[in-house]
Amino acid sequence: MEGISSDFDIFARGILDSLLLFLVIPFSIPTFIGYHFLALKRNKHAGIAFIFSFLIALVYIAWIGFLPTLVIFFYISAFYLLVMGPFWLLDKLIRWYENKYIYEKYRKYLDDRKTESNSNG
Numbered sequence: 001m002e003g004i005s006s007d008f009d010i011f012a013r014g015i016l017d018s019l020l021l022f023l024v025i026p027f028s029i030p031t032f033i034g035y036h037f038l039a040l041k042r043n044k045h046a047g048i049a050f051i052f053s054f055l056i057a058l059v060y061i062a063w064i065g066f067l068p069t070l071v072i073f074f075y076i077s078a079f080y081l082l083v084m085g086p087f088w089l090l091d092k093l094i095r096w097y098e099n100k101y102i103y104e105k106y107r108k109y110l111d112d113r114k115t116e117s118n119s120n121g
Contacts, residue, residue: 027056028076035080039088 034049060069 024072024076027053027060027072030056031073031076032080035084039084
């Protein structure tokens with residue numbers, strides 16, 4: 001009897017994993033797209049993507065319940081932050097460097113040129 005039980009457990013776990021995979025894929029695509037548009041500061045596009053994600057979430061809540069849907073959404077969000085977080089941080093670091101060292105010197109150069117042209121005129 002134990003052989004049948006373990007075979008059934010493996011079979012059931014495979015079905016559960018496949019079901020979870022098919023749940024995560026359609027839910028993650030609009031969520032990833034929404035996060036991507038938020039990173040690009042296109043709030044209207046992000047809102048539309050998140051509306052699709054929300055509608056899929058409502059279907060999941062009706063089908064499997066609130067808590068599993070929340071777990072799936074948390075999993076997708078954590079994965080996205082894990083993948084995109086370092087790039088976001090690098091972008092912030094590059095912008096800080098540009099502002100502090102490049103644009104500041106260029107502004108000073110332009111101000112010097114402006115005062116030179118005013119004093120010559």
